[in-house]
Every structure is written in structure tokens, then in C-alpha cells.
Amino acid sequence: MPLFWRVCLINGAVFLAGTLALALSPATVSRQPLLSEFVVLLFGLTVIVLVNGALLRSLLRPLDRLTAVTTKIDLRYPGLRLDEAASGPARALVRGFNAMLERLEVERSTSTARALQAQEAERQRIAQELHDEVGQSLTAVLLGLRYVKDMAPERVRAELDGLRDTTRTSLEEVRRISQRLRPGDLTDLGLTSALAGLARDTSARNGPQVRRHLPSVVPELPSESELVIYRVAQEALTNVVRHARATAVDLGLAVSGGALELRVADDGVGIREGAMGAGIQGMLERAQMVGGDLVVRATGRAGPGGGPGGTEVLLRLPLSAPQPASVSS
Structure with missing residues (x-):
């Protein structure tokens, strides 16, 4: 009625x-x-x-x-x-x-899973084009500069050497971007090796020291779950480099209470309570897509200048989680 x-x-x-x-x-x-x-x-x-x-x-x-x-x-x-x-x-x-x-x-x-799947497919396409088109073009430029240098007069060889160094640096940057867009290590070497490589790259780019706490063996996971763990770690480390002004970061992966936990904790300036930027929103949606929980919180550890700070990103993925939505890597 x-x-x-x-x-x-x-x-x-x-x-x-x-x-x-x-x-x-x-x-x-x-x-x-x-x-x-x-x-x-x-x-x-x-x-x-x-x-x-x-x-x-x-x-x-x-x-x-x-x-x-x-x-x-x-x-x-x-x-x-x-x-x-x-x-x-x-x-x-x-x-x-x-x-x-x-x-x-x-x-x-459902729409989030489709959007993330489309995002991963677009990343793979861009990475492939960078590798095949831009990378090959820069390699050809390097070879051409080497050939021209042999025939160039002495007074311009120094400048040609500078151009070669710039081109070589650009080629390495293209390869690095391609690797970030399409984590080949994740498919070829596994989750632990991919996270270790991500930590090394972060420290090598004038970032904070990344202390790794990674097991030698992790439970077998669907490829979609491994990709989500990798992307969350990647986004968390990127946020540390861009915003945290941290000197050290802990990157850990462990099994606890029937779940696989990824932890990224820094000693930076901390995070404002309730903050929800695009990066955190993306991590949260990825976690939910595979049945996981994501927590981003301030740790209160000593930050720059001795004041309270620090941020912790904790991804908890139950090992008995339901089959996640398909996301291609």
C-alpha cells in the first residue's frame, strides 16, 4: 500500500x-x-x-x-x-x-574494472610504440651521429659528442618510461623480482632510499592480482618521490593472517586525514577490483625536521579472495 x-x-x-x-x-x-x-x-x-x-x-x-x-x-x-x-x-x-x-x-x-582494463591496454600500446618507434629512431640517430663524427672536422666533434650523450640519455629515458608503462619483469621474473626492480629504479632516480623486505617465494596469485599489487606499489613510491620529501621508504611484502600484505611506509611529511587524490583513488579502485582492502594513513613517525610525519600504504589481499575481474597486463 x-x-x-x-x-x-x-x-x-x-x-x-x-x-x-x-x-x-x-x-x-x-x-x-x-x-x-x-x-x-x-x-x-x-x-x-x-x-x-x-x-x-x-x-x-x-x-x-x-x-x-x-x-x-x-x-x-x-x-x-x-x-x-x-x-x-x-x-x-x-x-x-x-x-x-x-x-x-x-x-x-564493473565499469571500474573495464576502465582499468582499458587503461592497461593503452599503457601497453604506448609502451610498444615507444619501444618500436621512438626507441628505434633514437638508435638510428645515435648510429648516424657516430658515422658523422668520423667524417666531421675536429672543431665540431666535441659538439657531436654532446649530441650523442643527449640522445643516449633520451633513449634510456624512453626505455625507462616504456618499462614503467608495461612491467615486463612482472611477467618474465615474477612479482618479487618486479618489486625489487621497482625499488632499485626509485632509488636510482635521485629518490629516497628504498629498503626492501621481500620474501623469496610468494603464494601463487592470479596475474590480475599480481598486476594490482605492482601498480599499487608503483603509485605509492611515485607519490613518495613527488610529495613526501622522504629520506627512506620501507617496501614490504608478507603473508599475514591468511592474506598477502603489501606495505609502503615513508618518513616524509605525512598525509592529511581524509585526503583522496587521483592516485589514492586509483589504488583503492584497483584493490577493490581484486577483493582487497587498501588503507592510507599517517604513521606519526619522525618526518623532515624532526616533526611528526610519515605515510603508510597498506594493501591487504585475502589469499582466498574471489576471482577478480579481468585486467590484462
């Missing part, structure tokens, strides 16, 4: 009961009502209002809870639901609201 008719029936039933009580009771009202009669009428009106309010409260209380829940809904953190059993006459409304939330979460999860 629609809510409008429920309210009308409740009000009608209460008013009917009040009318019958006045009609069947011995109470009367004089032409000029006495004070005692006013008291009886006031008491009856109070009873009617209280009974009507109690009945309507049981009907409309779930709407108040529904309003409160809508202010807390964040599809990045799924699972928030209203209790249908305690919703009384509004159970159908609450059931529909919960079903809507579930559909939204499923649709968002």
Missing part, C-alpha cells in the same frame, strides 16, 4: 476511535463548558495526538534512517545497508533502497 494511504488510514482510525470514545462514554459538555469538562476534552485530545504520533513514528522512522544513510553513502566504500527486519511498514521501501545500492555498487565495480 502506498505510504500516503497508510498515513490516511492511521489518522482516520485514530480519529474514529476518539469519536467513538466520546460518543459512547458518559461524558457530556454543557452549553457553557465547565473547567472539568475542558480538562476531559484536553485529556482526550492529548491521548489522540500521542497515539497518532506513536503510530506514525513506527511508520516514518525508517525514512529518517534512510535520510541519514544517504548522507553517508560513498560507493568507494561499498557494503552500507539498512536493516530490513527493523523497518516495519517501510520494509518494502528499505528493501528497494538496498537493492538500488547493490546495483549501483555492482555497476561501479
